[in-house]
Amino acid sequence: MRLPYSIAVALTFVVAAGLCLIGASFAVKTVEDSSERAVRQALTLAGHEWAEVQSDGLQVILTGMAPDEATRFNALTVAGTEVDTSRVIDEMEVAPTADLAPPRFSAEILRNDSGISIIGLIPASVDRDALIASLQSLDRQAHVADLMESADYPEPQGWDDAIAYAVLALSKLPRAKVSASAGLVKITAIADSPAEKTRLEQELTRAAPPSLRLGLTISAPRPVITPFTLRFLIDETGSRFDACSAQDEAARDRIVAAAQRAGLEGKAKCTIGLGVPSPRWARAAELSIGALQQLGQGSVTISDADITLIARQGTDQPLFDRVVGELENSLPDVFALHAVLPEPEVAATAGPPEFTATRSPEGLVQLRGRVGDETLRDMTDSFARAAFGSDAVHTATRIAPDLPADWPVRVLAGLEALSHLHNGAVTVTPETVVLNGVTHDEDARAEIARLLSDKLGEAQDFTLSITYEPPPEPEDTQPDPEVCEAQIVEVQKGSKIAFEPGSATVASDSLDTLNQIADILRECGPIRLEIQGHTDSQGREEMNQQLSQARAQSILNELRARRVPTSSFAAVGYGESQPIADNDTEEGREENRRIEFRLLRPDNSGREETGLEALENVDATASEDDAAQQEDNAPKPGAEDQ
Template identity: 75%
Template sequence: MARGDKKPLMRLPYFLTSALIFVVSAGVCLLAAGFAVTKIEETSETAVRNALSMQGHEWAEVQADGLRVVLTGTAPDEATRFNALTAAGTQVDTSRVIDEMDIAPTADLTPPKFSAEILRNDSGISVIGLVPASVDRDALMDRLQKLDPKARVSDLLETADYKKPKGWDDAISYAILALSKLPRAKVSASPDLVKITAIADSQQEKERLEQELTRAAPPSLRIGLAISAPRPVITPFTLRYLISEDGGQFDACSAQDEKARDTIVAAAQDAGLSGPYTCTIGLGVPSPRWAQAAELSIRALSEIGRGSVTMSDADITLIAEPNTSPATFDKVVGELENALPEVFALHAVLPEPENNEQAGPVEFTATRSPEGLVQLRGRLGDDLQRDMIDSYARAAFGSDQVHSAARVVDQMPQDWPVRVLAGLESLSWLNNGVLTVTPDKVELTGVSNDEDAKAQIAGLLSDKLGDAQDFDLSITYQPPPEPEDALPDPEQCESRIAEVQETRKITFEPGSATVSSGSRDSLNQIAEILRECGPIRIEIQGHTDSQGREEMNQQLSQSRAQSILNELRARRVPTKSYSAAGYGETQPIADNDTEDGREKNRRIEFRLIRPEPVANQETGLEALETQTSATEPAPTEEEASETDAGDQ
């Protein structure tokens, strides 16, 4: 090469040049992509965070990871967590939102409403409801089984793992106690209310059960009683009305309802009814037109004059006085026969005039003394009749109580044994009395402790003696003597205590719960009354005037009520069924603007805790659950006491 010649430049190979360009381009792209991703992360995170803050979700944390937006934190509940997700979704696509949020524990949830419904009838005992898991179900089933060892006990209870509420054991114990007295009942028990729906055999049984169950309930427990007494089944359905020189009277009166009773009584009053009367409302009426037939029969008897009308189911017997005008008798009977409803059959009797030349009475008599001794005298048809009558009397009145002096006479009436036996059965209803049986009439006089005895006897004789029966009943009702150990009525106890306080008010030392010395005699009298009354449910209420702060007055009234309760305990009064409650200034009985009014408002009251009325159509815990769902959360003990006192 010549010296003056230039050396040619050295070139890179083509593949190296291409590779270098690719590397440089890739680097530039990566830088651009990284910048774009960072920008997107910052923008997304800021937008989501602002949206959550606007919705009040400061508890939520936001972290952007590429295109993903991760939400963390602890939401107070599921609804709040979902609301946070929704808020984030308004700023970025919902597919980019990653939910890693937690929910706060639900340990503070309100416990469920525990209740148990126990049904007892002839088929057995069943219990259903929700009870705390800590309840010993086996022990509960054993207690129910002891009510009737032969009954089948069905356990349909569910449990929840919550603490046993206050008052639960008292409610269940009282429910089982109630079921022990009620073979047909449904008892719904919850911690603060026990509802009892039951059927009693009679009105007297209903009243007795209500009093016993009210006394037995703990003072802190609200109870509701719905005990019904079904109408009795009357067999035969009987009515007997007599008109004598002394006026009209019922020996028996039956009606299917109140309207029918009023119709019958109105007819009797028009026919000269005098004195008190009873008319039993029951089941078994032979015809819906019973009242119409009774009204027509009574008015027909009134038109005749004197006599008796007896209705036994659909058979009507009208017996006139022997001296009744035959023309009048025939006219009235004819009109009555045409007017009576078709189902009723009339048997009318006009006796022959009395013959004063009778040789001697054909009769049988039985007397029962107040001590229960029974003497039988008179005539019977043969030895078989005498043995039969004597055996029946000893079975009815007791073998050691019967003395028989009846004699056998030939040619007695054919139905004589039936009349005598019916009369003896009627005599067994009386505490003491005299039975006289003649061929034409059965007469019974005496005394009974049963208000329905006269009606029952009239129905019995109507059924046994058949058509043309004639009998006279002169039965006096005397209330049964009170048992020596009978407890006074709770209302009487409340009234007697109020009378004591009217003359000697219970007072305290000023501003304290210490009973003044002048009130000791009043407390002694009240303690004596309460000991006689036995286990009644009493709330001792404390009240103040409006002077001072309301909170202080409430506390003072509670302390004074508790002080009275302690004083009664010191006087050996059983106070298990008593409670003390202070009402402060909330229930004034006089004007607090005067000294005399304030003095009246500062008082102690003794109030019966009465059962709450319960509608019969409600079953189970429906009323309780309706009340609970419509009110605020459960009241405090103080508020519950005020509510119970207000109901009284």
């Protein structure tokens, strides 16, 4: 039976439509798969593994969490290189932005004769008016320039301590720059002398809170030397300097080398200072010392541009003339030479004029010998009483005629030189001034040589025999912090501080050791000290850290109970992080379980660094430490009593 024509045509269209639908579906599926594969491969090659790709017909849908907006946009661009951008549907999300890190708060304070200025970034919660008032209280007449900016973030830990200490430090330093941030203060200052520098370093170090990192750069300027003096002698005992001055290190080295060639042994102290009369000072000194070396014995004194060369009595006249002539022709133009060859002694019936002053260790002074008239006797007595004290001087001088014209100058110069000694004697004759005695000042010999060369004038001889002895320590002087630290180490070598197993309670056998340490610390006064607790590596690291902190705090509490001032002490637990022996043996673990007392010393490095640079360096280190502490701590097998 044949189908009607109309039905056959309809069936043909239905079959054709079905075949077209099947072909279209297959084509769409092929396009979807190929587009999805191409886009996914391109994103993977570009490092966007986080992005998910899904095809929906001709559309390519991108999903996933982009780390930031720039990465999301880059992913869209990569997808657009594989398919038409109009087909790319963006359904990606961007990870929420982390809270902005707080800024680095810091303040730099400058104080000098012009006033006080403070610049930097401080937290908005800081009482700005109170801070300016505290700076103004340092000098009511000074102008305080406020150049600070503020930011509305919480105050970092240690900020208040740093600012309070910065103000305290400036109260002791009229010329200084102080850079302060949370937990860190750096001080750059100038002291008037090396002794003042040492005193300031000790005071500032003791006054700093133990939690504060401290950097000190205090310099003492070169002294102004007047007159600029050098005195070198060669006698039966050897070669030595009475005084040595140089304008810089290179000149000092040249002068010392010349002295060593002339027989100087050991170290020579040569003061570097300002006031040199000529840049060729070192050359003049080298030539003068070399001339004295050729003569064999004698002395050479250079006071500013005047050179006095005194040969030993009995020196060969032709040798003296030749050496002096060569020296005169070789000296730089500025310098003038006065050469003296003493005449042989002639027997005389009458003794030479002489004036003598002695000073006893108790400070009593006796004046004997000859003076020209009543006026000079009164002047000598008054000068001595002003120098040594009215009740300490006994005068027994006598008036004698026919004394040299410069006798008053020589006598008064001798008394002034004697005043630089703790005890000793000075003898004045027409030919020389002889001073001998003991001093507690290392620079006294050089000071006296400068004084006599200036007062006595050209071509005058003097002899110094001065012994340096360190000054006795005052009875109430606190020992040096390093000595205290060493004494505590010695005590612990004999008997270490031990604890009850697994606790922070001090063992009864260690109480005597703790008492000895307390006695030492009471004598030491307010030193900056860190009490450190350490454990071995048995047990979990976190528990070891907590135990070491508890033990360090326990020692601090025990010291307080023994009336030791602990305001400048800090208790810090280091856990197992600083072993001093092998933790694989019982003996090593026993050594690692310990309490240590360590001084907190300032950083005195001479490297130039601004306060803000120092803060950045320290903060960077702190960030690295914080990151390290956030790493997972794997539990450790076994747990023994620490």
